[in-house]
Amino acid sequence: MSQRIAVLPGDGIGTEVTREAVALLELVAARRSLDLDLWHLDLGADRFLRDGTTLPTAVFEEIRDTCDAILLGALGDPRVPSNDHARDILFGFRFGLDLYANVRPVRCLDDRLSPLKHHGAADIDLVVFRENTEGVYVNVGGQVRRGTPDEIAINEDINTRKGVERILRAAFEHAKLHGKKRVHMADKSNAMKHAHELWLRAFREVAREYPDIEPVHVYVDALCLYMVQDPSNIEVVVTNNLFGDIVTDLGAALQGGLGMAGSANLHPGRRCAMFEPVHGSAPPLAGKDLANPFAASLTVGMMLSHLGHPELETLIEHCVRDCVVALECTKDVGGALGTRAAAAALRARVAVRLG
Numbered sequence: 001m002s003q004r005i006a007v008l009p010g011d012g013i014g015t016e017v018t019r020e021a022v023a024l025l026e027l028v029a030a031r032r033s034l035d036l037d038l039w040h041l042d043l044g045a046d047r048f049l050r051d052g053t054t055l056p057t058a059v060f061e062e063i064r065d066t067c068d069a070i071l072l073g074a075l076g077d078p079r080v081p082s083n084d085h086a087r088d089i090l091f092g093f094r095f096g097l098d099l100y101a102n103v104r105p106v107r108c109l110d111d112r113l114s115p116l117k118h119h120g121a122a123d124i125d126l127v128v129f130r131e132n133t134e135g136v137y138v139n140v141g142g143q144v145r146r147g148t149p150d151e152i153a154i155n156e157d158i159n160t161r162k163g164v165e166r167i168l169r170a171a172f173e174h175a176k177l178h179g180k181k182r183v184h185m186a187d188k189s190n191a192m193k194h195a196h197e198l199w200l201r202a203f204r205e206v207a208r209e210y211p212d213i214e215p216v217h218v219y220v221d222a223l224c225l226y227m228v229q230d231p232s233n234i235e236v237v238v239t240n241n242l243f244g245d246i247v248t249d250l251g252a253a254l255q256g257g258l259g260m261a262g263s264a265n266l267h268p269g270r271r272c273a274m275f276e277p278v279h280g281s282a283p284p285l286a287g288k289d290l291a292n293p294f295a296a297s298l299t300v301g302m303m304l305s306h307l308g309h310p311e312l313e314t315l316i317e318h319c320v321r322d323c324v325v326a327l328e329c330t331k332d333v334g335g336a337l338g339t340r341a342a343a344a345a346l347r348a349r350v351a352v353r354l355g
């Protein structure tokens, strides 16, 4: 039976890296006889500026009911300063499909990419489970006395027992499945007494269900310190929406930059999931053939794993590593190739490995 994938290239460099991601996907599908049905959607800043469309309900429902995966480029365009289209589409899927686990691997593929003096690729291999449906991103709040000296702006931080518990459990389940020894939970319970006391209490309770895994509680500021000083002891991190967003950019820096970081948005156990590189639409790079396509390539690997082919994720990652080692890559990671040429070099290596 065919598997259906909705493709939204997004804006800026999103369109460029998604074009290459699709080419990689098509190559793998042809060589491995995967029956993939790609549904290309015209949604993003161009469409929004043309007719005001963001994410029509009928399209959302068809994706929800018929698709196995969504492949999304980054959203964000200086011509849409309100960012309305990006929020509608991105949060439309994350919240609408209840994709509560934003899974962001932080794996450095080559010593040359590590910015740390004393730590190389072997020391940087962790995964962040970022809560993806709650926190300060739920858009509960408002502004009062706007534009006056007495202005008040509020974004509420929403933390439910159910929401906190399920992301904690997802992180422990991942650790158990992959033979990891410990799970770090990062919060700010010293300062945010109410919401983060819930995180800490739930963490201790959920941890009891996994006696073979060491639960490590850290304040998020200390986590940032440890990630830079010595990331080798960190295997699985679980944290809230805002902190997860921030620590994974720090994580991307440990991988060689945002051009190397892929991600998945999952509701474990459910069919439809969304895959996107961690990076944004990088307007200054757009249209210049400068964007690194490897974050989107690694993201395709994660999607193939979700579709039942984990060996293809490993294969793609090996080929990305080989490209980086051979300097067949873009400038941001030390090469001299453009987006198209780097992606072509990767496809050539993938084709050889697939036979």
Ligand SMILES: NC(=O)c1ccc[n+]([C@@H]2O[C@H](COP(=O)([O-])OP(=O)(O)OC[C@H]3O[C@@H](n4cnc5c(N)ncnc54)[C@H](O)[C@@H]3O)[C@@H](O)[C@H]2O)c1
Binding pocket: 013, 017, 073, 074, 075, 076, 077, 078, 083, 090, 257, 258, 259, 276, 278, 279, 280, 281, 282, 283, 285, 290, 291, 292, 293, 295, 332
């Ligand atoms: N999930 C998403 O759709 C998403 C995520 C982050 C930012 N954004 C949006 O993207 C726009 C730009 O945001 P930003 O500048 O903060 O973040 P960004 O990720 O676009 O860029 C940050 C930095 O990383 C570099 N970079 C990013 N991706 C790269 C790649 N593939 N290859 C080489 N270098 C790369 C950029 O040049 C820039 O220096 C904004 O509109 C923002 O809202 C969207």
